[in-house]
Amino acid sequence: MNFQINILLGSDVPIYRQIVEQVKHAVAIAALKEGDSLPSIRSLANRLVVNHNTVAKAYNLLVAEGIARSEKGRGLFIATHRNLYSKEELRRRFNESADRFVGDVLMLGFKKSEIIEGIQSRLADVAILKD
């Protein structure tokens, strides 16, 4: 597993949120797969040099959102992927993210064909990750 959580201090995103987002992202791009284990609360807290309650909070959230499941005495594991959001919410999130991306790349001066090509090559990369 080639996945490392890193945090940024002084950010407007609280540390526990950063941990949750990074795990979610890793699941989305298949850097973490179902059944992969996450580091123990203590070991991650020690490595990041943060309060273990902060890591515990992130892990609780990951479990509550169905991203991970906790096995007593064994730790946290990535759960089977389930759809966490309603259809409307999924669409809303998609649009939000697409708007941001399209805005950014148009601003950088890319043409429509270049944008489509770029996305396709990215999706191909992800497809390889998902084997």
Next chain:
Amino acid sequence: MSEYVIETNDLTRYFGSKAAVKQLNLQIPKGGVFAFLGRNGAGKTTTIRMLLGLMEPTRGSATVLGKDCQNLTPADRSRIAYVAEGHFIYGWMKIRELEAFQSSCAANWNRDLFRTVIEHFGLKENMKARSLSRGQRAGVCLALALAPEPELLILDDPTLGLDPVARRSLVEAMLMVTQNRDRTILFSSHQMDDVERVADWIAILDEGELSVCCSPDEFLKRLSRWVLRFSDEVPPVPELPGLVHAMQYPNELHLTIANYNEKTEELLAGLNPKSIEQTNLSLENGVIDYLSGNSRIVSLLQHAGGVL
């Protein structure tokens, strides 16, 4: 017996006619790390000194580990460790002698813990205190404080003047202490990075008064920052409930507001700005806004034409 490790009731201290601490009501739960924030002279050290029974309150009272802090017995004190600001140690002693000296007055002394902390700071027992750097002295003070395995650890600005390596060592040592859930740490600090790493709770003291006491998450949830843009001149800063800080820029008014609600929204709209937008707020900026109060309404960097 109180469920709180520290509880203060209208704790007040005057120096002459000036109130250093005003009617402080603080409840610190057992376990976890409590960060005490505030500007220089806000009353943090005075509060800590009263909690330890080193200074009498003018009014009010406080309990520490359920005991009145004016009448702490040696047995009570052995459950509390205190590291004063500046990391004072006797210069003529070696670390080994400092340990022997301190342990002779302690009911309980964990030698392994002492050595572990000393080594963590890259120190040897035969080093002389006088020759130590500030960071090394911090390490010795911390080792001396931790070896009796206190239930409550009070650190007054422990990272003041430390280099980044010593600071990190200190933060790691604090986190090590909290791995035991029965231990509580109260520390004052100006280093928001450290606070973000370790604190379960933050309390902000402003000119002797408590203005915030909650978890860092709660703090950021309740606080929001808004940017109002105007086509021409920025109106004077309005009276707003929950206004924490205002900053004026050319054509822009930045407002940090606690407990933003529909009423606040209405009041902001009443200023007729061209646009209202919420922006992001980090813990550090939120705390700075709280501590700035009425100062810093115009940024020093915004002086028209500059002063230099």
